[in-house]
Structures are given as C-alpha cells and as structure tokens.
Amino acid sequence: MRATGSSSRSWLSVSSILGLLLTAGAASASLCVWRQPDADIAGIFGSGSYKTVFTDISDSLDRKIEKRLGFALDPDETQFKYFPVFKGTERVGTVMTHAGKGQFGAIEIVTAVVTGDSGPVIKEVRVQRDREKAKAALRSKEFLGQLKGMSANDDFRMTNDESGLKPAAKGAEKASQAIATAARKLLIVYDELGRP
Amino acid sequence: MKKISLFVAALAALTMAGTSLKVGGAIYPRYALSEKQSTFELMGAEAILQGQVTSETRDIMYAALQVYTGGIMSGWFKGIHFGEAYAMFPLGLSLPTIKVGQAVVPFGLLETYDIHTQIVQTTYVKSLGLRLDPGLGLTGVLGRTRYALWLSNGNGPDRMDNDKGKVVTARVAPGFLLGDAELTLGLSGLYGSLPYWSLDSLANFPKGPQSYAVKYRLGLDNTTDWGPLTLRLEGIAGKDSSLSHPLVLGYYAEARYALVRWLEVLGKYDGWHANGGRANNLSAGINFYPPNTTAYEVQTTYQIDMMKTGAGDESNWKFITQLVVRI
Numbered sequence: 001m002r003a004t005g006s007s008s009r010s011w012l013s014v015s016s017i018l019g020l021l022l023t024a025g026a027a028s029a030s031l032c033v034w035r036q037p038d039a040d041i042a043g044i045f046g047s048g049s050y051k052t053v054f055t056d057i058s059d060s061l062d063r064k065i066e067k068r069l070g071f072a073l074d075p076d077e078t079q080f081k082y083f084p085v086f087k088g089t090e091r092v093g094t095v096m097t098h099a100g101k102g103q104f105g106a107i108e109i110v111t112a113v114v115t116g117d118s119g120p121v122i123k124e125v126r127v128q129r130d131r132e133k134a135k136a137a138l139r140s141k142e143f144l145g146q147l148k149g150m151s152a153n154d155d156f157r158m159t160n161d162e163s164g165l166k167p168a169a170k171g172a173e174k175a176s177q178a179i180a181t182a183a184r185k186l187l188i189v190y191d192e193l194g195r196p
Numbered sequence: 197m198k199k200i201s202l203f204v205a206a207l208a209a210l211t212m213a214g215t216s217l218k219v220g221g222a223i224y225p226r227y228a229l230s231e232k233q234s235t236f237e238l239m240g241a242e243a244i245l246q247g248q249v250t251s252e253t254r255d256i257m258y259a260a261l262q263v264y265t266g267g268i269m270s271g272w273f274k275g276i277h278f279g280e281a282y283a284m285f286p287l288g289l290s291l292p293t294i295k296v297g298q299a300v301v302p303f304g305l306l307e308t309y310d311i312h313t314q315i316v317q318t319t320y321v322k323s324l325g326l327r328l329d330p331g332l333g334l335t336g337v338l339g340r341t342r343y344a345l346w347l348s349n350g351n352g353p354d355r356m357d358n359d360k361g362k363v364v365t366a367r368v369a370p371g372f373l374l375g376d377a378e379l380t381l382g383l384s385g386l387y388g389s390l391p392y393w394s395l396d397s398l399a400n401f402p403k404g405p406q407s408y409a410v411k412y413r414l415g416l417d418n419t420t421d422w423g424p425l426t427l428r429l430e431g432i433a434g435k436d437s438s439l440s441h442p443l444v445l446g447y448y449a450e451a452r453y454a455l456v457r458w459l460e461v462l463g464k465y466d467g468w469h470a471n472g473g474r475a476n477n478l479s480a481g482i483n484f485y486p487p488n489t490t491a492y493e494v495q496t497t498y499q500i501d502m503m504k505t506g507a508g509d510e511s512n513w514k515f516i517t518q519l520v521v522r523i
Contacts, residue, residue, distance in 0.1 A: 038289050038337050049254040049289060054216050076491045086253040101487075104424035104454040131454050133423040135376040 031081055032097040032108050035128045041085060044112045044124045045092055050083045055193055068152070068188045080189050082196070085112075093123055096190060100182030103174045105131040107138075111186045120190055121151045125183050134172035138179065143168035147180065152187040156180040216248040222313070224267070226518035239518065240267035242278060259283040259297075271402035272352070272391075276320075276327040277312055279353040284335075292336035295346075298353050301329050302344035302367045303384045304415040304430045305448065315497040315516050316479050319446040322398070322468040323413065323432050325391035325405065328353040329363065341370040342380075350388045352405070359408065363388025369417075377422040384415035392436065395473045396505045409437045424454040436470070444470040458485045462497075473505035492521045 034040070041048050056079050057065070066072050083095040093114040099106040107130040112123040125147045127139045137143060146165050150156070157164045158177045167176035190196075224239040242262055249257040264278035282297030300306055305318050306327065320327050331348025343366075349355070350363035369382035391405030400406065413434040420427040432446035448466040455461065464479040481497035496517040503510045 036337055036340075039340065041289060047289065051250040051253060051255050052216075052248055052258075053250075054218065054248075074488045076489050089253060099490075101457060103457060105457055105460075105485075129378075129421070131421060131424050131426065133376065135378060135421070135423065136373065139373070 031079060032099040032106075034083065034095065034097045034110065035108070037083070037095075040095065040110050040112075040126060040128075044095075044126075045085055045087070048085045048087045048092060050085045050095065052081060052083055053196070054079060054081045055196070057189075061192055065185075065188055065192050068192070069185060080186075080193075082190065082193075084196075094120075094190065096186040097128070098182045098186050100178040102130055102132050102178045104133075107132065107175060107178050107182070109179055109182050109186075111183050113187065113190055115195070116149075116151060119151055119153075120187060120195055121149050122147050122183060122187065124148060125179065127179065130175070132172060132175040134169040134175065137169035137172060138175055140168065143176065144179075147183055150183075150187075152184065152191050156184040215250065218246045218248075220244045220246070221265075221523040223521045223523075224313075224518055225521075226315075226516055228514060228516045230512065230514040238267045240269050240274075240277060241265045254288070255286055257283055257285050272404045273402050275353045275404075279328050290338070292334040292343075295333045295335055296331075298328055298330040299333075299346075300327055301348065301363075301365050301386070302333070302335070302346050303365050303386050303413065304367070304382060304417045304432065305419070305428055307342075307344055307367050307369070307382065307384075308380070308419065309428060313520055315481065315495050315499075315518050316450065316462070316464045318430060318448050319432065319466050319468050321401065322393075322395075322470070322475060323434070323444075323446045324386070324411070325393060326350075326352040330355075331362075333365075340372060341368060343368045348388075350390045350408075352391060359389055361389040361410070363390060377420055380417075380419045382415070382417040382419075384413070384417065386411065386413040386415075386434075394471050395468070395475055395503065396471070396507055398475070411436055412439065426452040442472075444468075452483075458487050459483070460485070471505070473503070475504075476502045478502070490522065492519060494519055 037050060041050060057077065062073060084091055085093045085095060093112055096111050096113065097108065099108050108128045110126040110128050113120045114123045125144045130138065132138055155164055158167050158173055158180065165180055167173045221243040223241040226239050227236050243265055245261040247259040248255065260280060260282060262278060262280040264274065269277060279298055282295055282299040285294040287293065301324060303324060306320055309318065311317050329348035329350060329352060331346055333344065333346035335344040346365040348363050349357040350361065351357055363386065365386045367382055367384040369380050371378065371380040388410065389408050390411045392407050392409035393401060411434060413432055415430060415432045417430040428450040430448040434444050435441050436444055446468045450462065450464040452460050452462040460483040462481045462483065467474060467476045477499060479497050479499045481495060484494040486492065494517065499514045501512045
C-alpha cells in the first residue's frame with residue numbers, strides 16, 4: 001500500500017508538472033524589467049496603479065511588425081510586456097519597457113504611451129539603465145523631450161539638421177538613435193497588438 | 197518534492213484562473229582548468245517558473261520558483277545557488293511589497309547583483325555563510341531610495357530553524373546621477389545566528405554547517421555605471437559570536453569595462469580577514485555577449501585564490517570558461 005501511495009503521488013507530481021508546462025507560456029529571455037515603476041508613474045502620470053500584461057508575438061504579427069519597422073526583430077523577441085496604468089478604474093495610459101542596442105551595451109528605456117487623435121503617441125520616454133558615455137545628455141529633457149507627442153508614423157531618424165531628431169551629444173549618435181528606435185519599436189508593437 | 201508539488205499545483209490553479217504563468221530556465225556548462233584538474237562540467241541547470249496574478253487595475257501577486265534540475269553542485273554549494281521560491285505581494289504605489297518564502301538575503305551587493313549567473317562571486321560565502329534563507333520581509337522604493345527588510349531563520353535553504361534565533365537583515369540604498377555617472381550607495385546591517393566556518397575549515401563548506409555563531413555585520417556597497425565602466429564595491433565589518441571578539445573584515449572591488457557592446461573585460465579583487473588569517477581572490481576575465489540575442493553569453497575568468505592561516509600559506513589558480521544559456 002505504501003508503495004502504491006508513493007507511486008500515485010509521483011504520478012500526480014509528474015502530471016501536475018506536465019499540465020503546468022502545457023498551460024504555461026514560455027518566458028522570453030529578452031524581456032526588459034521595469035526598475036522603478038513607482039517613481040516613473042508618479043513622474044509621468046502623477047499617481048495611479050499598474051498591472052503587468054505579457055503578450056506573445058505570433059509569426060503573422062512578427063511579420064507585420066518587422067514590415068513597419070523596416071528591420072527584423074531579434075530571434076528571442078517573441079514576447080513583449082506592457083503595463084496599463086490606471087487612476088482609480090480609468091485607464092490613463094500604458095507603459096512599455098525595452099532594451100535597445102547602445103554603443104557599449106543595452107540601453108533600457110521606459111516609454112509611456114497615451115491615446116492621441118490618430119493613434120497612440122508618446123507621452124514620455126525615460127532611460128532607466130545604460131552604459132553610455134553621455135549618460136546625462138541622453139537622459140536630458142532636451143533630448144528625450146523631442147520624442148514627446150510622436151506617433152509610430154513619424155520619422156525617428158537622427159539628423160544633424162532641422163529635418164529630424166537631434167542626437168543628445170556629439171559622439172552619442174549611436175546611443176541616441178538606439179533610444180529613438182527602441183521607442184518607435186514599442187509604439188509599433190503596441191499599435192499592432194491592437195492598442196490593448 | 198511535496199513542496200514543489202504544492203507550489204506547482206497552486207501555480208496551475210492560478211493559471212486556470214486566467215493569470216499569467218511563464219516557464220523559463222538556464223543551463224551553465226563550463227570548462228575548468230587548474231593544477232589539479234581539467235574538466236568539462238555542468239555547473240547547474242535550472243527551471244524557473246514565474247506566476248503573476250493581476251486584478252483589473254493592479255498586480256496582486258508575483259511568485260517565482262527556481263528548480264535545480266541537474267549539475268555538479270551538491271551540498272551547501274548547491275544550497276547557496278539554487279532553491280529560490282518566494283511570493284511577492286505589492287501593496288500599491290509608493291507602498292512596500294511583502295516578500296515571503298526562500299529568497300536571497302538582502303545584504304550588500306547581494307540585493308541587486310545577480311551573482312548566481314557569474315563566475316566571479318562576492319564575499320558572502322565567508323561573511324554570511326549562506327545566500328538563500330527562508331523568511332518574511334518588505335522591499336520597496338521611496339523616491340530614488342531602495343529599501344529591504346528581511347527576517348529569516350539563518351539556517352539556509354530547505355531547512356527548519358534549529359535554534360529559534362532569527363536573523364534580521366536591513367538595507368537602504370539611495371541612487372542618484374552625478375554628472376555622467378549613475379551611483380547607488382547601499383548601507384546594510386545584519387544580526388543573528390548563521391552558519392559558521394573558520395578560514396581553515398572552509399574546505400568543508402560543501403558538507404554544510406557544522407556549527408553556528410551569532411554574527412554582527414555592517415556593510416557599505418556601491419554600484420557605479422560611468423559610461424562603459426561599471427564598478428561594484430563592498431566593504432564589510434563585523435564580529436562573530438560576541439561583540440567582545442576581534443573584528444572580522446571583508447572587501448570586494450570589481451570593475452567591468454565594455455570595449456564594445458558585445459565584449460567586456462573585468463577585474464576583481466576581494467578579501468576576508470578573520471581568525472588571524474585571510475583569504476583573497478584575484479580574478480581577471482573577458483565576457484562575450486552575442487549582438488542580437490540575450491539567449492546566451494560566454495564568460496571566461498582566470499582566478500588566483502590565496503589563503504593565509506595558522507596552518508601556512510596556500511595559493512591556487514584556476515581558469516574557467518562558462519556558457520550561460522537562458523531558455
């Protein structure tokens with residue numbers, strides 16, 4: 001009897017794990033954590049609450065996103081997460097995080113998106129972690145402020161004239177473009193997800 | 197196994213309730229060369245389950261379970277790296293998050309530096325004697341200051357308390373931008389009964405604690421990101437058994453420099469002074485991060501361990517290259 005009970009428990013454990021694996025999604029290694037949600041929500045929205053939502057990128061969605069981006073997603077970018085922000089029960093915006101490709105490592109950005117007249121627009125972009133030389137300039141209001149109000153259809157390219165965005169500092173062109181590209185990618189993903 | 201089954205069943209129930217559940221993992225194969233050995237080994241393989249429960253407007257609970265699935269680690273070494281299992285309950289914006297379960301003790305760099313995935317290690321083995329400990333605590337951020345408070349058994353993972361004595365660990369860490377450098381300064385304090393090894397008994401570390409001692413620890417730590425340079429510093433002062441006993445001292449200094457986005461060099465020096473002796477480690481390494489994926493990285497380190505005790509001086513070198521694969 002003892003052996004049978006032990007065997008039953010083992011099978012229960014194995015079937016529990018199998019059931020779990022069948023119902024669970026895969027965790028993407030590329031997901032970027034949100035390091036300071038309290039400070040970001042207070043700074044961007046004044047106050048509120050948030051929840052975490054994971055979303056998988058299907059093959060067809062992947063192709064749509066890549067077509068709009070003009071370049072391929074990384075092989076492990078199979079999942080994104082976003083954070084709807086609420087004041088009381090009213091949805092006031094959405095925050096997304098992403099690790100862009102800087103000159104000396106990942107640049108982690110926080111992008112707050114709100115609904116504009118013709119689709120989602122950027123309310124604010126913040127840098128939460130980076131290894132770039134022009135750290136202060138990359139986090140300045142002068143640089144990040146340029147992204148405010150931009151939509152997915154706008155031109156996010158860095159130029160040295162008035163036609164586009166200005167890099168944060170001389171020598172920081174690559175990092176500046178990485179931040180802008182990451183913000184644009186999040187906008188497009190959010191738009192293609194149906195602005196959930 | 198029972199604990200895992202219960203946790204798995206609970207997570208499965210949450211999944212069926214429409215909440216999110218993610219399965220991931222990692223494997224750490226490595227090659228190690230020293231005077232005594234030349235070996236390919238699997239340092240460890242683990243599955244990581246993460247569950248998230250949300251209401252209409254906020255996160256209610258997050259749980260994580262780290263399951264050791266294979267590798268060469270055994271005994272107390274396994275216990276310092278594998279076995280995280282905890283739940284976190286956020287109380288709301290600007291309020292603390294309650295943390296319950298088996299988790300990393302929030303002392304010094306351990307609180308923010310995930311040394312589990314690294315070849316180089318901080319001084320926690322000698323200074324605390326454990327890394328994971330079951331307990332209950334609070335963690336949160338006020339403005340730009342992180343804080344953590346943790347009440348735990350002091351006996352390490354997968355064990356009950358053997359002496360009713362609890363360990364209290366607290367850390368506050370303001371962060372700020374200074375020019376082009378981002379700094380975090382941490383102040384930690386710890387008091388309680390913990391596993392104890394003298395320097396000349398550290399060879400028995402894998403067998404687990406043979407004795408316990410009340411430890412008093414005060415720690416200062418710093419993490420600085422200054423362009424491509426990342427510095428991690430830690431200083432620890434304390435006493436073992438009684439405040440009248442001699443001071444024990446520890447220090448850790450690590451510098452990493454990104455040559456380009458995919459290549460980083462690092463150097464590290466640490467030390468632990470106790471019982472009239474000292475143990476030091478000097479490491480130099482190079483890390484490779486593939487350009488278009490975070491799924492794997494390659495770490496390579498040359499290390500020299502130096503020990504000076506009443507039994508004499510000892511020095512050993514080791515070359516380790518490790519592949520970190522994230523699933």
